[in-house]
Amino acid sequence: MSIEVKNLVKTFGDKRVIDDVSFKVEDGETLAIVGFSGSGKSTILKLICGLIEKDSGDIITSEGDIAMVFQYSALFDSLNVADNITFALTERKDLRKKYTQEELNSIVTKKLELVGLQGIEKKFPSELSGGMQKRVSFARAIVTEPKTILYDEPTAGLDPISSTLIEDYIVRLKEETHAASIVVTHQMSTITRTANKLIMLYDGRIVFAGTPKEMLRQDNEYTKQFVTASLEGPMRMIA
Amino acid sequence: MSTLSKYYKQSATYKILKAISAEAYDFLDTLGEIAKNGFITLGYLLTGQVSIKELIEQCSRFGVSSLPITLSIVGMTSIIVASQVASEMVKQGGGNFVGMMMTVLIVREVGAIMSGFAIISMIGSSLASELATMRVTEQIDALKVLKVDPIRYLFVPRVLSGILMMPVVVIIASIVGVLTGAVTTAMTTDLGYRAYFDSAWLGLYMKDLSVSLIKSLFFGGTIALISCACGYTASGGAKGVGLATTKAVVWSFVAIVIWDMIFAIAFFF
Numbered sequence: 001m002s003i004e005v006k007n008l009v010k011t012f013g014d015k016r017v018i019d020d021v022s023f024k025v026e027d028g029e030t031l032a033i034v035g036f037s038g039s040g041k042s043t044i045l046k047l048i049c050g051l052i053e054k055d056s057g058d059i060i061t062s063e064g065d066i067a068m069v070f071q072y073s074a075l076f077d078s079l080n081v082a083d084n085i086t087f088a089l090t091e092r093k094d095l096r097k098k099y100t101q102e103e104l105n106s107i108v109t110k111k112l113e114l115v116g117l118q119g120i121e122k123k124f125p126s127e128l129s130g131g132m133q134k135r136v137s138f139a140r141a142i143v144t145e146p147k148t149i150l151y152d153e154p155t156a157g158l159d160p161i162s163s164t165l166i167e168d169y170i171v172r173l174k175e176e177t178h179a180a181s182i183v184v185t186h187q188m189s190t191i192t193r194t195a196n197k198l199i200m201l202y203d204g205r206i207v208f209a210g211t212p213k214e215m216l217r218q219d220n221e222y223t224k225q226f227v228t229a230s231l232e233g234p235m236r237m238i239a
Numbered sequence: 240m241s242t243l244s245k246y247y248k249q250s251a252t253y254k255i256l257k258a259i260s261a262e263a264y265d266f267l268d269t270l271g272e273i274a275k276n277g278f279i280t281l282g283y284l285l286t287g288q289v290s291i292k293e294l295i296e297q298c299s300r301f302g303v304s305s306l307p308i309t310l311s312i313v314g315m316t317s318i319i320v321a322s323q324v325a326s327e328m329v330k331q332g333g334g335n336f337v338g339m340m341m342t343v344l345i346v347r348e349v350g351a352i353m354s355g356f357a358i359i360s361m362i363g364s365s366l367a368s369e370l371a372t373m374r375v376t377e378q379i380d381a382l383k384v385l386k387v388d389p390i391r392y393l394f395v396p397r398v399l400s401g402i403l404m405m406p407v408v409v410i411i412a413s414i415v416g417v418l419t420g421a422v423t424t425a426m427t428t429d430l431g432y433r434a435y436f437d438s439a440w441l442g443l444y445m446k447d448l449s450v451s452l453i454k455s456l457f458f459g460g461t462i463a464l465i466s467c468a469c470g471y472t473a474s475g476g477a478k479g480v481g482l483a484t485t486k487a488v489v490w491s492f493v494a495i496v497i498w499d500m501i502f503a504i505a506f507f508f
Contacts, residue, residue: 049384068384074377088385091290091392140385 002027002180003048003148008057010043010204017043019204020057027062027147030174030181032195032212034226036235039201041184042071045150048182062180064147071153073137075125082108082121085140095144111139114176115169131162138169142177149173151183155190167193188227191215200226202235269486273468280394280464293396301362301397301459302404306411309357313412314419316353317345321423329428337428338435339442341420346447347507350413352499355458358405359491363466366397367487370470371480379471389471398463405459406452413451446506454502461498462491 003025010018017040025031033041046052048059049066075084086104089095099107108121115135125133134154141149151170155163167190174181174194183194191198192212200208200215200222207222208215218224225233247253283289325337370393373379382389421435469487473479 046380051380051383065386066384068381070377070381072376074381076378076381077372088387091387092385094386144385 002029002062003182004058004060005044005048006058006060008044008047008059009055010040010047010052011055017204018047018054021199021201021204021206022057023199023206023209025180025182027180028174028178029197030170030183030195032191032198033182033184033201034186034191034198035201037186040204041201042152044201045152045182045184048148049150062147065144066148066150067141067144067146067179068150069134069137069141069152069154071156073125073130073133075133075137075140077125080122080124081112081128081136084125084136085111085143087140088144092144107143108139111143112136114142114172115139116165129162131158131165134158134162134166135169138173142173145177147179149177149179149181151181151185153184153186155185155187160189163187163189164193170194207234269469269472269490272472273465273490276390276394276468276471277464279390280398283391283395284399288391289395289399290392293392294399297396297400298404300365301358301400301463302407305358305361305408308361309354309408309412310415312357313345313350313353313416316349317341317416317419318423320344320349321420322427325420325424325428325430329430334428334430335434335438337424337430338421338437338439341424341435342417342439342442343447345413345416345420346443346451348499350416351409351451351455351458352495354405354409354412354455355462355495356492358401358408358459359462359466359488359495362401363462363491364484364488366463366466367470367473368480368484370467371473371483372470374471374473375476375479393471394464394467397467398460401459401461401463402456403459405455405462409451409455409458450502450506454498457498457502458495461494465491465494 005024006022008018008021009016021040021044023031033044035041043052045068047054048061049068076087079087082105083090085108086099089099089104089107109118112118112120115138117132117135117139120128120132120136125136128136154170155166158166170181170183170190171194173179181194183190185191195212197209197211198215199206200220202222208220215223216227218227221234224230225235321337321341324340328334328337328340370379373393379389379393382392417439421432421439424430424435425432466487469483469490473483475482
């Protein structure tokens with residue numbers, strides 16, 4: 001078992017943003033979390049990787065690192081691509097001084113090749129397109145060989161072709177690392193192309209759990225509304 | 240009772256008290272963040288956990304990049320003071336003390352405090368906006384996910400560079416201030432350079448130099464710590480970055496004036 005979430009609860013002020021959420025993701029699987037904006041999707045990722053503290057429930061992950069690909073890449077502006085990728089290896093207490101400069105250079109080349117980029121080691125994030133930044137953030141995320149990879153809206157703000165490319169790399173990284181992955185997304189293509197299973201959140205609760213195929217069958221009133229992008233249905237946008 | 244409560248909540252008194260309590264909460268919250276992060280930073284400094292590469296970069300930023308504006312401000316302050324005071328002193332027969340007066344003023348006070356103000360406006364604001372931008376663009380979250388302590392990586396080299404470089408800036412600024420005072424005095428009075436520097440030596444005490452240097456260590460560390468803490472705790476988008484930067488500048492100004500007062504009372508009262 002790579003990630004198991006049991007009865008997770010998180011409250012901000014009076015609002016229960018995560019309300020008794022449970023799911024499991026096995027090694028080599030990808031779970032998509034879908035739902036309206038503000039339904040608590042990104043909060044789940046932040047709870048899993050420890051950026052925010054849970055109120056109650058359990059989060060059990062396999063031993064090893066948890067990597068996260070942020071919505072807008074979150075590359076370090078002041079560092080070039082190579083330094084961004086090797087950042088954890090040079091700055092983390094347990095890893096720094098473990099690698100020689102030659103080894104670090106070799107790691108950068110390999111990770112960049114894995115995400116289809118070459119020859120941009122010395123470039124700064126501001127010199128890259130959104131899609132390239134995203135791929136560099138993939139390379140940075142997998143540098144410590146994580147057992148769990150979390151993607152927060154990986155295709156947000158990208159054109160359809162770049163989105164397809166990113167989706168391909170999510171699948172490729174899963175095959176390379178055999179990590180358990182969670183993808184938070186709104187995009188149907190990302191769900192169908194990357195995920196083995198999915199959960200849909202509404203108002204902090206799971207309203208559907210199944211596979212992408214089951215979702216597309218629209219047997220559930222929530223998935224039907226989501227897939228058809230309808231204003232009619234049980235889900236109401238909170239203004 | 241409910242109606243009374245409703246009217247009370249609409250009253251000006253309630254709104255003023257609510258605004259004051261929000262400000263008081265924000266003040267204590269900021270103070271707590273500065274203190275907490277200050278202690279963690281101190282812990283890293285005492286155990287020598289500093290990234291040398293980052294330290295060198297920050298020292299260059301703190302010491303070298305800030306010099307033109309710092310020297311300009313201290314130099315111009317010296318011109319303002321000398322042009323108004325030197326001619327009066329010469330008229331009153333105190334020409335032999337102009338150099339001494341300028342030296343005491345610059346070494347004890349102007350060099351350090353004006354450099355502090357210049358550093359706040361240039362470096363402090365830049366540190367705060369940098370960290371605030373990192374916060375709102377999730378770069379600080381990325382540091383945490385990569386298991387790198389943001390305090391060690393961001394605060395420690397910046398605070399240490401403030402402590403190390405501020406005395407250097409103050410020494411150079413004070414020298415420039417005394418020299419600018421000499422030129423201004425020579426241009427606005429009949430007093431020669433020789434007379435100015437002869438009395439300037441008389442005003443140069445070891446105690447003044449030591450206090451100025453120790454004071455500048457505190458100024459540098461305080462400016463860097465407050466600026467980093469205000470940026471680090473920013474929230475929201477562009478507005479949050481702006482608010483954090485303003486807060487860093489205001490708090491740093493107040494903090495170094497408080498330090499200055501403490502040093503003045505402790506050593507010259």
